[in-house]
């Protein structure tokens with residue numbers, strides 16, 4: 001479902017004398033439907049960079065990335081947008097939303113974009129917000145003023161509202177209390193059980209041990225380090 005083959009990436013720092021940082025080469029991994037794979041490696045090893053290339057925000061310099069048959073590494077922007085709408089979800093660490101859009105709408109939006117009737121989309125959004133303990137009194141408000149943990153849970157609700165076949169998770173349990181952490185782990189287990197292919201960064205070792213079928217250490221993809 002998610003396939004990376006021999007991916008390489010370097011950054012050119014144009015405002016720092018054109019210094020070239022080679023951060024990755026020969027990066028290969030596969031995530032099958034129903035599988036959860038964790039990216040590991042020390043800070044700066046390249047976990048986020050690989051996730052951003054799979055998400056289509058960073059260009060790959062060499063190699064191929066395919067998600068559900070779409071060649072992300074050479075896709076046109078409209079293909080990336082279509083992939084994100086139907087197939088590839090991403091729960092980042094930060095919520096980015098338009099101001100003044102109510103929380104219920106923020107969470108329902110991925111379903112509305114797929115043509116789901118409004119009542120059905122909002123019912124599903126409400127169910128997830130309730131599971132994640134976001135009180136109903138907040139649903140009509142924009143999440144921009146919410147606490148860090150509340151914003152993270154709105155982000156998670158939005159990422160799980162549609163059963164994406166492939167899902168990228170960036171520290172989904174970070175800074176959550178025990179009850180919400182458990183809810184998020186259940187959501188991830190349910191996504192696996194319905195055949196979702198999940199690739200994530202989990203600094204939470206307990207969550208990683210419970211959820212992940214395999215670990216991929218990106219340190220092996222550093223230029224000059226044998227995989």
Ligand SMILES: Nc1ncnc2c1ncn2[C@@H]1O[C@H](COP(=O)(O)OP(=O)(O)OP(=O)(O)O)[C@@H](O)[C@H]1O
Pocket residue numbers: 011021023041042043044045046047048049050
């Ligand atoms: N946009 C960018 N421009 C220049 N260098 C970048 C950029 N993004 C990442 N890098 C560099 O690439 C390397 C890998 O960074 P990355 O954020 O992928 O690491 P990470 O493993 O996710 O780290 P952490 O666990 O601290 O989040 C770092 O040396 C970083 O400075």
